[in-house]
Amino acid sequence: MRFAFTEEEDNFRDEVRKFLKSELPNNWDGVAGNNLEEGASDKEWDFALEMRKKLADKGWLTMAWPNEYGGQNASMMKQVIFAEEMTLARAPGRDGFGIRMLAPTLMIHGTEDQKTQYLPDIAKGNVQWCQGYSEPESGSDLASLQTRAVEDGDDFVINGTKVWTSSAHRADKMFILVRTNPEAPKHRGISFLLIDDMKSEGIKVNPIIDMAGRHNFNMVTFDNVRVPKKNLVGELNRGWYVGATLLDFERSGVEYSSRCMALLTELIEFATTNKRGGKYISEDPNITKEITEIYTEINVSRGMSYKIADMQSNGEVPNKESSMSKLFGTILEQKVAALGMQILGMYSQLGPESKHNKLKGKIEQEFLSTVSATIAAGTSEIQRGIIATRGLGLPKP
Amino acid sequence: MDLSLDETQQMLKNTAKDFFATECPETHVREMENDKDGYNKQLWEKIVNQGWLGVPFDEKYGGFGLTFLEFCILLEEAGRVLLPEPLFHAVLLGGMPINIFGNEKQKDELLPKIISGESIATLAFHEEDDSILPSSIQCQASMSTNGYTISGTKMFVPFANISDMIITIARTGDKDTDLSAFIIPSTAEGVSISELSTISSDKQSVINLDNVQLPATNMLGQKNKGWELVEQIFSFAAIGKSCEMLGASEKVLEGTVEYAKTRTQFGRPIGTFGEIQRHCSEMATIVEGTRFVIYEAAWKLAQNKNADKEVSMAKSWTSDSHKKVCAISHQVHGGIGFTKEHWVQLYSRRAKAAEIAFGDGNYHREKLSKLLGL
Numbered sequence: 001m002r003f004a005f006t007e008e009e010d011n012f013r014d015e016v017r018k019f020l021k022s023e024l025p026n027n028w029d030g031v032a033g034n035n036l037e038e039g040a041s042d043k044e045w046d047f048a049l050e051m052r053k054k055l056a057d058k059g060w061l062t063m064a065w066p067n068e069y070g071g072q073n074a075s076m077m078k079q080v081i082f083a084e085e086m087t088l089a090r091a092p093g094r095d096g097f098g099i100r101m102l103a104p105t106l107m108i109h110g111t112e113d114q115k116t117q118y119l120p121d122i123a124k125g126n127v128q129w130c131q132g133y134s135e136p137e138s139g140s141d142l143a144s145l146q147t148r149a150v151e152d153g154d155d156f157v158i159n160g161t162k163v164w165t166s167s168a169h170r171a172d173k174m175f176i177l178v179r180t181n182p183e184a185p186k187h188r189g190i191s192f193l194l195i196d197d198m199k200s201e202g203i204k205v206n207p208i209i210d211m212a213g214r215h216n217f218n219m220v221t222f223d224n225v226r227v228p229k230k231n232l233v234g235e236l237n238r239g240w241y242v243g244a245t246l247l248d249f250e251r252s253g254v255e256y257s258s259r260c261m262a263l264l265t266e267l268i269e270f271a272t273t274n275k276r277g278g279k280y281i282s283e284d285p286n287i288t289k290e291i292t293e294i295y296t297e298i299n300v301s302r303g304m305s306y307k308i309a310d311m312q313s314n315g316e317v318p319n320k321e322s323s324m325s326k327l328f329g330t331i332l333e334q335k336v337a338a339l340g341m342q343i344l345g346m347y348s349q350l351g352p353e354s355k356h357n358k359l360k361g362k363i364e365q366e367f368l369s370t371v372s373a374t375i376a377a378g379t380s381e382i383q384r385g386i387i388a389t390r391g392l393g394l395p396k397p
Numbered sequence: 398m399d400l401s402l403d404e405t406q407q408m409l410k411n412t413a414k415d416f417f418a419t420e421c422p423e424t425h426v427r428e429m430e431n432d433k434d435g436y437n438k439q440l441w442e443k444i445v446n447q448g449w450l451g452v453p454f455d456e457k458y459g460g461f462g463l464t465f466l467e468f469c470i471l472l473e474e475a476g477r478v479l480l481p482e483p484l485f486h487a488v489l490l491g492g493m494p495i496n497i498f499g500n501e502k503q504k505d506e507l508l509p510k511i512i513s514g515e516s517i518a519t520l521a522f523h524e525e526d527d528s529i530l531p532s533s534i535q536c537q538a539s540m541s542t543n544g545y546t547i548s549g550t551k552m553f554v555p556f557a558n559i560s561d562m563i564i565t566i567a568r569t570g571d572k573d574t575d576l577s578a579f580i581i582p583s584t585a586e587g588v589s590i591s592e593l594s595t596i597s598s599d600k601q602s603v604i605n606l607d608n609v610q611l612p613a614t615n616m617l618g619q620k621n622k623g624w625e626l627v628e629q630i631f632s633f634a635a636i637g638k639s640c641e642m643l644g645a646s647e648k649v650l651e652g653t654v655e656y657a658k659t660r661t662q663f664g665r666p667i668g669t670f671g672e673i674q675r676h677c678s679e680m681a682t683i684v685e686g687t688r689f690v691i692y693e694a695a696w697k698l699a700q701n702k703n704a705d706k707e708v709s710m711a712k713s714w715t716s717d718s719h720k721k722v723c724a725i726s727h728q729v730h731g732g733i734g735f736t737k738e739h740w741v742q743l744y745s746r747r748a749k750a751a752e753i754a755f756g757d758g759n760y761h762r763e764k765l766s767k768l769l770g771l
Contacts, residue, residue, distance in 0.1 A: 001399060001400060001401070001402065001403070001406070001466065001692060001696055002398065002399040002696070003398065003692070003693045003696040003697065004398070005398055009398075077398055268769060268770070268771070271771070272770060272771065282771045288762075288766045288771050289759075289762055289766075291766065291769065291771060292713070292762040292763075292765045292766045292769065292771070293713075293762065295710070295765065295769060296690070296710040296713060296714050296762075296765070297714075299689075299690055299693075299707075299710050300686035300687075300689065300690055300714060301686070302689075303686060303688070303689025303690055303693065304685060304686055304689065306398055306400065306689065307400055307685070307688075307689060309398075310398065310399065310400040310401070314401065320681070321685065324681065324682040324685045324686075327678075327682055328682055328686060383678075384674060384675055384678040384679075385674060385678075387677075387678035387681055387682065388668075388674035388675075388677050388678045388681075389674070391678070391681060392654045392677055392678070392681055393654070393658070394654065394657060394658060394666075394668035394669070394673075394674055394677060395658065395665075395666055395668055395669045396669065397669045397670070397671060397674070
């Protein structure tokens with residue numbers, strides 16, 4: 001057992017910190033509602049792309065990739081440190097869809113042509129991908145998806161609707177799960193396709209504005225959209241399993257704890273320097289208790305993530321551990337935001353647009369935007385089900 | 398960052414797990430609840446023969462020459478079976494203060510006895526005002542011609558009934574923190590011990606000290622430095638207790654999941670019901686989160702690094718989490734779980750005692766808040 005990083009890891013952490021300090025604007029404190037790293041406005045988005053290119057130049061974007069694809073095969077802990085520092089600094093520019101999801105899938109299931117065509121652009125940070133998975137009638141039960149792709153000559157023709165598609169309005173391309181055999185059992189009639197141009201005829205991206213007033217999610221409709229057959233990844237009707245492929249990249253969920261710590265640090269600073277009713281806010285015993293509880297829970301959450309990275313380092317495959325980390329970490333995000341609202345009192349009602357706001361109205365944004373934390377990417381209920389059945393071996397309901 | 402056990406640690410864990418599974422079944426725990434001494438001498442001898450009382454102590458005293466971390470691994474396994482024998486106390490409340498604060502003569506003389514089981518020492522801190530503050534110590538040690546005369550009343554002293562040495566914290570000056578530690582033989586004139594009947598059926602006592610005469614050489618550590626001893630030993634003890642709770646939490650989780658798989662209602666195992674799955678996944682997540690915070694603190698303490706924050710985080714978290722795990726277990730077990738014949742109540746009664754020992758959640762949150770500058 002060793003609860004400390006190696007000298008090399010500490011040095012790497014310093015290097016990332018220095019880089020971020022020099023590249024981020026002075027007093028950078030992230031975009032409003034820091035669970036959305038790229039931000040929602042055009043200006044934030046442009047800055048995120050700029051950062052992404054710089055991270056690509058540093059080789060950090062692809063550090064988890066195998067050497068043969070130009071990566072560094074970086075250790076799990078190095079990946080954790082990178083994720084931690086990026087999140088603590090609230091720095092934009094990491095590429096969840098391209099770097100972490102599609103690229104590993106292509107490395108395993110893609111044809112040589114697909115690898116040559118797509119991987120270099122992803123590695124350089126030149127292209128934005130989005131993920132077409134959820135549908136209006138297929139949320140937690142994703143395998144019931146109905147978006148249909150029918151073979152027609154050299155093409156597939158796609159019809160249907162995808163929803164909750166993050167960044168679809170910014171994306172150049174989409175990887176999508178479609179039904180190619182409606183007769184087969186639901187998991188065995190799905191295929192994984194690549195859509196090369198989001199501006200293709202028949203694709204319509206409709207914004208979904210979230211309760212924080214931001215535009216990140218979309219509903220995307222497909223009306224006879226043609227995709228060449230060479231864009232099929234893996235075998236026909238095996239798309240469910242292609243989509244479920246996970247390369248051995250770090251997936252500790254360390255972002256939950258570092259995101260919370262970034263915000264809590266700011267809240268502690270605020271509560272110890274601002275007064276209400278003649279007393280520092282931090283002198284309120286209720287506030288003190290909550291701060292210390294949450295500080296402790298952040299450490300618990302960080303520990304869960306380190307455990308996952310440690311398992312992966314040892315060649316073990318995390319299963320219930322990832323669900324626990326997500327379940328605990330996302331509830332924690334909501335708790336920190338709620339604590340922030342309490343600390344700001346009456347001012348917690350004011351968002352970024354108000355000239356009377358405190359902490360730039362960020363807490364209100366955080367409070368509203370973290371409602372989705374326990375829903376997106378597998379609801380808390382789904383995580384608990386995984387823990388209970390796959391983790392603890394309880395019988396399926 | 399490496400969360401795996403090394404070879405020695407893994408071996409120690411396996412040995413302890415097997416040993417306790419055989420030697421400390423539920424029947425033994427129940428038997429000791431009503432035992433006069435609260436522990437079984439034959440089993441204690443076997444534990445001593447494993448060398449476990451010497452795990453964190455130097456080889457020159459007969460110890461293993463390992464660290465506090467390895468001892469924590471043992472405690473986790475002891476906690477899993479609710480070991481009644483005084484492994485925790487003999488090492489952390491008896492051996493540890495002497496090892497850290499004793500002079501060479503005291504260490505040479507006393508540590509081998511503690512490690513070999515010939516002697517058992519305990520720590521007497523609490524008094525009528527049960528807070529963990531220097532000011533709650535009223536017990537007075539006055540200088541006399543031959544040394545010190547000590548008078549006062551100590552409360553909640555664990556295993557005083559079987560200890561031959563009571564390490565007693567007493568007042569030696571006017572300032573709040575003018576406290577010193579003394580090694581009082583339990584047979585000394587003026588010492589009277591009366592047992593308390595506790596929620597966890599363990600052995601805690603009230604000790605009345607009536608003009609107990611001690612030579613000055615029985616002082617442990619420097620004069621007026623007793624509070625430092627308390628703070629350090631309480632840190633070790635808080636983490637040691639957390640390890641016991643972790644082992645117990647794991648056992649409660651396992652047993653509860655097993656019950657949920659086998660208990661049938663409405664024609665199917667109750668573990669198929671969403672509410673029960675929710676309870677079980679909640680327990681599992683809590684237990685998963687507990688291990689890291691405890692062992693991070695244990696590792697830091699073993700490495701002599703500052704672990705003030707980590708200790709308070711670990712003890713406040715575990716005090717509450719273990720209690721919660723036991724409460725959920727009761728809920729899953731329904732009626733049978735709150736009967737005396739069932740095993741869950743053995744755990745939940747002890748969970749309460751462990752929660753409040755060496756600082757409860759609120760105490761450690763208060764400490765943490767100061768460390769955070771609140």
